[in-house]
Amino acid sequence: MKLHDTIDVLIGGYLSKEAAEEDYDAVRACGAHLQGAVVVSKDLEGNLAVEETDHMVREGAEGLGAVGFAVGLFAPPLLAATAIGAALGAGAGGLLHHKTAGKIGEQAGETIPIGGAGLIVAYSHSEAPKVEPAVNRAVQKAVGEAEGRHVEALKGALKEAQQKMAETES
Amino acid sequence: MSQPDRSKLPISRQPFKGVANRTLEGSEPDWDLIGHVDAPDGAPNVLVVLIDDAGFGNPATFGGPIATPNYTRLAEQGLRYNRFHVTALCSPTRAALLTGRNSHAVGFGSVGEFSTGFPGYTAFVPDDCVPFPRILRDNGYSTAAFGKWHLTPDGEQGPAGPFDRWPVGWGFDHFYGFLGGGSGQWDPCLTENQKIIGTPAGFAAEEDPYYLPDDMADKTIEWLHAIRGQDAKKPFFAYFSTGCSHAPHHVSEEWAAKYKGKFDQGWDELREETFSRQKQLGVIPADAELTPRDEAFPAWEDVPDKLKAYYARQMEVYAGYSENADHNAGRVIDAIEEMGELDNTLVLWIWGDNGASMEGTITGSFNELTMQNGIPLSDEMQLQLAERYGGVEAWGDQMMAPHYSAAWAWAGNTPFKWGKQVGSHLGGTRNPLVVHWPERVSEDGALREHFTHVIDVGPTILDVAGIPMPTHIDGIEQQPMHGATFADSLADGEAPEHHTQQYFETIGNRAMYKDGWWLSMRTARIPWVLTPDALKPYAPGAWNPDDDPTELYYLPDDFSQAIDLAAQHPEKVEELKELFWQEAERYDVLPLMAPLAGFFGMLPPLPDVATYSYRGGVQNVLSGMIPRIYNHSYSISAELMVPPGGAEGVIVAEADHLGGFSLWIDEGKLTHTYSMMGVFVFRQQAEEPLPEGEVTVRMEFAADSAKPATGGQVTLFANDRPIAGGRMEHTVPIRFSGYAGMDIGRDNGGVVDLSYENRKPFPFNGEIRKVDFDIKPLPTGEEKHELHKSVHHGHTAHALTA
Numbered sequence: 001m002k003l004h005d006t007i008d009v010l011i012g013g014y015l016s017k018e019a020a021e022e023d024y025d026a027v028r029a030c031g032a033h034l035q036g037a038v039v040v041s042k043d044l045e046g047n048l049a050v051e052e053t054d055h056m057v058r059e060g061a062e063g064l065g066a067v068g069f070a071v072g073l074f075a076p077p078l079l080a081a082t083a084i085g086a087a088l089g090a091g092a093g094g095l096l097h098h099k100t101a102g103k104i105g106e107q108a109g110e111t112i113p114i115g116g117a118g119l120i121v122a123y124s125h126s127e128a129p130k131v132e133p134a135v136n137r138a139v140q141k142a143v144g145e146a147e148g149r150h151v152e153a154l155k156g157a158l159k160e161a162q163q164k165m166a167e168t169e170s
Numbered sequence: 171m172s173q174p175d176r177s178k179l180p181i182s183r184q185p186f187k188g189v190a191n192r193t194l195e196g197s198e199p200d201w202d203l204i205g206h207v208d209a210p211d212g213a214p215n216v217l218v219v220l221i222d223d224a225g226f227g228n229p230a231t232f233g234g235p236i237a238t239p240n241y242t243r244l245a246e247q248g249l250r251y252n253r254f255h256v257t258a259l260c261s262p263t264r265a266a267l268l269t270g271r272n273s274h275a276v277g278f279g280s281v282g283e284f285s286t287g288f289p290g291y292t293a294f295v296p297d298d299c300v301p302f303p304r305i306l307r308d309n310g311y312s313t314a315a316f317g318k319w320h321l322t323p324d325g326e327q328g329p330a331g332p333f334d335r336w337p338v339g340w341g342f343d344h345f346y347g348f349l350g351g352g353s354g355q356w357d358p359c360l361t362e363n364q365k366i367i368g369t370p371a372g373f374a375a376e377e378d379p380y381y382l383p384d385d386m387a388d389k390t391i392e393w394l395h396a397i398r399g400q401d402a403k404k405p406f407f408a409y410f411s412t413g414c415s416h417a418p419h420h421v422s423e424e425w426a427a428k429y430k431g432k433f434d435q436g437w438d439e440l441r442e443e444t445f446s447r448q449k450q451l452g453v454i455p456a457d458a459e460l461t462p463r464d465e466a467f468p469a470w471e472d473v474p475d476k477l478k479a480y481y482a483r484q485m486e487v488y489a490g491y492s493e494n495a496d497h498n499a500g501r502v503i504d505a506i507e508e509m510g511e512l513d514n515t516l517v518l519w520i521w522g523d524n525g526a527s528m529e530g531t532i533t534g535s536f537n538e539l540t541m542q543n544g545i546p547l548s549d550e551m552q553l554q555l556a557e558r559y560g561g562v563e564a565w566g567d568q569m570m571a572p573h574y575s576a577a578w579a580w581a582g583n584t585p586f587k588w589g590k591q592v593g594s595h596l597g598g599t600r601n602p603l604v605v606h607w608p609e610r611v612s613e614d615g616a617l618r619e620h621f622t623h624v625i626d627v628g629p630t631i632l633d634v635a636g637i638p639m640p641t642h643i644d645g646i647e648q649q650p651m652h653g654a655t656f657a658d659s660l661a662d663g664e665a666p667e668h669h670t671q672q673y674f675e676t677i678g679n680r681a682m683y684k685d686g687w688w689l690s691m692r693t694a695r696i697p698w699v700l701t702p703d704a705l706k707p708y709a710p711g712a713w714n715p716d717d718d719p720t721e722l723y724y725l726p727d728d729f730s731q732a733i734d735l736a737a738q739h740p741e742k743v744e745e746l747k748e749l750f751w752q753e754a755e756r757y758d759v760l761p762l763m764a765p766l767a768g769f770f771g772m773l774p775p776l777p778d779v780a781t782y783s784y785r786g787g788v789q790n791v792l793s794g795m796i797p798r799i800y801n802h803s804y805s806i807s808a809e810l811m812v813p814p815g816g817a818e819g820v821i822v823a824e825a826d827h828l829g830g831f832s833l834w835i836d837e838g839k840l841t842h843t844y845s846m847m848g849v850f851v852f853r854q855q856a857e858e859p860l861p862e863g864e865v866t867v868r869m870e871f872a873a874d875s876a877k878p879a880t881g882g883q884v885t886l887f888a889n890d891r892p893i894a895g896g897r898m899e900h901t902v903p904i905r906f907s908g909y910a911g912m913d914i915g916r917d918n919g920g921v922v923d924l925s926y927e928n929r930k931p932f933p934f935n936g937e938i939r940k941v942d943f944d945i946k947p948l949p950t951g952e953e954k955h956e957l958h959k960s961v962h963h964g965h966t967a968h969a970l971t972a
Contacts, residue, residue: 015554015849018561044558044827045925046853114851115558139551 006125007035007146009157012138013118017041017049019137020117024051026134027119032127041117048112174207178642179300179308181207209310209405210636214607215515216306216407217506218627219499220267221492222260222318222416225526225597227441227584228492232521232602233448234582235432235440236489240500241604244517246615248606249660252453253725255623256523258591258598258676260351261293261320263523263624264411268301268321268340270628270651274675275299275757280765281351283324283794287774290758291765293323294335300643302628302651304341306407309637312397314344316390317382317411319361320351324794333364342409346389349792352538353413353909355382355420355491356568357826357919359790368790368911369919374568374930381422383414387498391505398509407631410502414495415488417530417538418571425490426566433485434478436470437581438463440485444584452617453602454585459732461587466696467577468532480553480562484534484574485581487566513608516634518627522601524676525589526582530573531698536565537828537848538573541698543904544878545847555849559828568920571828571908576698585730591697593676594690594721596731610634610660618659620667621683621725625653633657652757673753678708678715678763682750688731689746690721705769715762716747782943784822789918790911796824797943801903802876804945806833807868811937812860819916819934821867822941825907826920827851833869834923834932835860840886840893842869843923846900853923854884856893865889871898879903914941 014020024039038052112118119138123131125145135141144160146153174181188200229238231245232252256263261281262273269276274290276299285293295301307313315337322335327349337345346362353359357373357380359366372380390410397406433440441460448454463469473481499519506512531541533549536556540547547555556562559569566572576589583589583597592598603622605611632639633655640648654668674681678693695704707713720743722736736743754760761767768774782797797804808821816838823832828848834841838859844852860867866889873882879900886894910919915938916931926932 015551016557018557019550019554044851114853115848137550137554139548139554 005148007148007153007157008123008125008128008131008143009146009161010121010123010131010135010141010143011118011158011161012120012135012141013116014041014137015116015139017043017117019139020119021051023119023135023137026136027121027131030130030134032123032130034127034131035122035124037119037121039117039119040112042112042114044115046114173210176309176638177640179305179640179644181308207308207310213309213311213405213635213637214609215405215506215511216311216631216635217502217515217517218267218407218409218411219502219517219519220264220409220411220523221495221519221521222411222413222523223527223590224415224492224522224601225579225582225584225589226522226586226600226602227444227448228415228526228582229496229521229602230447231604232453233444233446233451234584235429235444236492236496237428238493238496238521240496240503241519241521243500244503244519244606245604247608248517248604248611248614249616249618250453251603251605251618251620251622253619253621254520254601254603255599255621255672255674256520256525256601257624258524258593258674258679260416260523262676264319264321265295267520267624267627268303268409269295269299270302270625270632270653271299271649272625272652272673272757274759275649275652277758278321279675279759280677282320282322283351284765285323285325286764286767286772288758288761288764288767290760293321295321295340296649297644297646298649300646300648301340302632303407303409304643305632305637305640306635307341307343308643309635310404311635312401312404312406313342313409314390314393314406315342315347315409315411316345316386316393317347318351318353318413318416319345319347319349319411322349327366327792328795329366331364336361336364338363344393346393347386347411348413348909350794350909352416352418353382354418354568354571354920355413356380357910358382358413359792359909359911359919366790366792366911373919379568381420383412383494383498386410386412387501390502394502394505394509405635408502410499412495412499415492415526417527417573419484419487419491419566419573420568420571421487421491421494421566423563423566425494426487427490428493429486429489431482432489433482433578436473436478436481437467437485437575437577438470440581441584444581448585455729457727458585458729460585461730461732463580464587467580470577477549477553480549480556481534481575481578483562483565484530484572485578487572488574488578491566515607516610516631517604517606518631519604519606520601520624521604524591525586525598525601526579527573527590528576528579528588528697529590530575530579532576534575534578535573537571539571539829539905539908540847540849541573542908543829543847543902544700545849547849559848569827585732587731588692589697591676592679592692593674594679594681594692598676598679599674599681605660607660612661613663616663618663620656620659620665621669621672622656623653623669623672625651626656626669627653629653629655630657634660671749671753673750673757673759675754675759675762677765680715680750680754680759680762682746682753683725684746684749686724686726687742687746688723688725689736689743689750690723690731691715691718691747691750692721693718702769705766708763708766709770713763720747722746780944780946784914784941785939787915787938789913789916791913792911793825793905793907793909796906796912797945799871799943799945800901800905801873801878801880802945803871803873803882804943805868805870806941806943807866808833808941809939810860810865810867810934811939812862812865813936814862816862817860817865817934817936818932819936820913820926820932821934821938822912822914823917823922824912825910825922827922827924828920829902829906830910830922831906832917832922833867834917834926835934836926840867840888841923842884842886844884844898844901845906845922846898846902847906850900852884852896852898854886854894854896856886856888858893860888871901873901914938
């Protein structure tokens with residue numbers, strides 16, 4: 001892999017832990033080299049569970065906390081189906097920062113809804129044809145791109161993914 | 171005793187025929203003065219069994235895939251009626267059944283939850299159309315109803331009644347069941363006679379959990395034994411109206427597992443298999459045709475492979491649930507047989523009240539109320555939510571309230587088109603009837619092809635009991651029943667057909683039957699779609715019903731409505747169209763679409779109550795009776811006495827984890843949990859415990875705006891000091907539950923917050939002096955009107971699908 005290859009950050013939102021873990025397992029088994037992957041879920045009593053790969057992008061994570069996740073979720077008179085995914089995706093996007101900042105227990109609890117789950121995968125753009133099809137159970141997913149693995153670049157990628165998620169809601 | 175005059179009820183007291191002197195000397199008692207009215211000699215016992223939300227092609231007795239050995243047993247010793255008709259909706263069929271009259275004419279053009287200001291849609295049965303259980307009771311029968319009722323308006327399902335629209339008011343000595351349109355089978359909120367008694371003990375027990383269908387059968391048998399213990403001769407009328415197979419589809423794995431893999435072929439092949447068996451059995455004519463799939467239902471082959479197991483499981487559970495209904499009805503029949511009275515008991519067993527229900531939408535749902543609350547979820551979302559609550563293998567368990575896909579319902583209505591709510595076609599209007607009465611039926615296992623209708627049941631029962639239709643009841647002149655007895659067909663297959671003409675109408679879908687001809691007039695609206703766009707074409711001024719497409723069938727030659735003859739017989743089309751309008755006027759069907767009037771601005775008066783106070787341990791407030799907190803700001807406050815050592819337990823809780831709210835205290839900390847139909851669960855909790863002694867707590871929800879399902883900010887207070895808060899991005903727009911109740915000081919039945927599941931009902935350990943709901947500040951002006959409209963629309967949507 002090239003040192004300055006474009007890095008994709010994929011976020012996915014789920015209504016169940018099982019679905020998120022299925023995709024998590026699928027991306028790990030898809031044959032792509034992953035920069036990192038994390039799946040976080042909250043059970044029906046509100047307890048958080050985290051699972052991650054060993055190659056998390058530690059150096060890139062610290063600055064991602066500045067990413068905001070303003071999400072407008074509702075379209076009357078009926079709930080927009082995509083809004084559900086957006087809500088979960090927002091939570092997932094938050095996790096990359098929270099996990100790598102070492103505060104996951106404290107902050108992911110605020111972003112992942114009870115009973116929901118989120119998945120984040122970072123990978124070289126050239127691996128996208130393998131990774132993206134493997135994530136096929138996300139209620140909603142979005143991908144952002146970063147030039148290199150620099151903090152600001154990854155931050156931008158995550159923000160881009162968030163924005164795409166929000167756009168599909170409206 | 172001489173036969174009394176039964177033409178006026180209650181039967182007048184007999185004149186004294188003895189002698190009453192100043193002393194006993196020479197006096198002669200008249201022993202006929204004491205005791206009760208006897209039924210006519212030879213009046214049989216009567217058992218009516220009604221299965222819920224099931225189709226013609228469901229039971230094996232009529233060729234379906236669901237094992238129904240008890241139904242078949244009775245059919246083989248009795249009669250199958252294969253042209254028996256219902257109304258295409260729950261309450262209307264029940265009202266028609268129990269009054270012997272067309273549903274609109276007794277105020278039940280729609281369901282019990284929805285009363286509107288047109289005579290055919292009040293949900294208030296008129297005093298001049300008294301139901302026949304009252305007639306039987308006043309003529310010497312013991313009467314009882316068990317299970318689903320669905321004939322009491324929402325706003326009257328509480329301790330203040332009034333009770334004349336409860337089962338006892340309809341003439342039942344005894345009632346045990348639920349008042350609404352559907353109920354959890356694991357965790358029902360039950361009513362006995364005139365009291366809401368709540369969720370039975372044993373609910374959710376790990377070993378041998380409570381199960382309503384079992385309990386219903388137990389209670390029915392207990393009642394039969396009790397009345398016979400008191401009176402060896404008094405005939406009984408038992409109405410066994412099981413909530414099966416209405417959603418939520420609840421049944422233990424023992425029953426569902428019987429069908430594992432039996433539906434992997436999908437709904438298209440299932441229809442063909444059922445159709446083939448129906449012909450082999452002879453329950454449909456040899457020349458009948460299988461009607462095609464409407465494009466509203468997807469082809470099974472188009473279902474993604476990864477979701478096929480999810481869909482198949484839905485039908486496995488439904489089938490097991492339905493077989494269990496057969497089993498429990500069979501237990502009641504066994505008990506009557508054991509009592510030695512089956513030969514003298516007329517059993518009328520109707521498999522379904524409106525065809526199978528398509529209200530699960532195409533996806534099916536882990537929680538049937540998601541559709542009613544307007545939450546569109548894809549099948550993948552539904553699958554994930556099912557996984558959240560235990561996985562597809564737990565479909566049917568206590569953690570979910572499932573409903574299967576509309577396509578399975580369509581398959582259950584084989585060989586017909588459509589299903590529930592579609593009064594224009596046989597899928598929603600033709601259900602199996604089995605009649606068993608050894609004393610009268612000698613032609614075991616025969617088929618009857620008479621056109622019959624649910625309004626014929628009452629007249630038939632009165633006929634065989636020898637009881638005349640009274641001219642007056644309580645001094646009020648009675649309208650005649652609209653149905654016709656088919657008693658003569660019990661013994662004589664060649665008996666003439668008496669029911670030769672019948673209108674059908676359900677939410678604008680309508681039909682006119684006369685002498686074999688059936689004119690269908692179906693609206694284009696898909697039954698499970700209630701979006702503004704779907705309703706817009708039916709707005710006042712926009713809809714001319716006579717412009718609706720028509721289909722014409724000649725049923726004697728076309729059992730399944732497969733051959734549309736409208737183009738060949740335009741004169742017949744016009745004749746039946748005109749006849750429909752005449753009948754519609756005669757029976758208060760007009761205005762069409764009255765159940766949807768609220769969607770078009772015809773609203774009931776605005777409520778003038780904004781505060782509700784509950785003192786003491788009020789429990790089991792039925793879901794339709796709770797303060798209407800939906801879609802705007804509100805607060806819940808409680809005056810507490812926190813005991814030494816700190817408070818714990820529930821202050822107030824409505825419904826359960828699949829939709830509801832709870833204000834509760836966890837280790838001294840005030841907590842608010844809100845379940846948006848189990849899709850989103852919000853929780854706010856204070857970090858510090860409440861102080862001991864007198865404390866006033868409050869939960870305030872500040873809505874973003876007065877609109878359906880509005881998000882907003884929650885703030886928790888203790889003694890007016892804010893102690894916690896958080897946002898709720900979505901709230902429930904219409905209704906938390908179809909059946910679960912609200913409780914003060916505990917959380918009966920299924921709990922709202924599963925973190926206190928193992929402490930349920932988690933009673934408050936201190937004293938709750940009062941809980942106040944304040945739904946102020948109500949919006950004002952136009953906003954208030956708009957909100958009122960949306961709330962009413964939601965209420966209507968719930969009612970239509972109950």
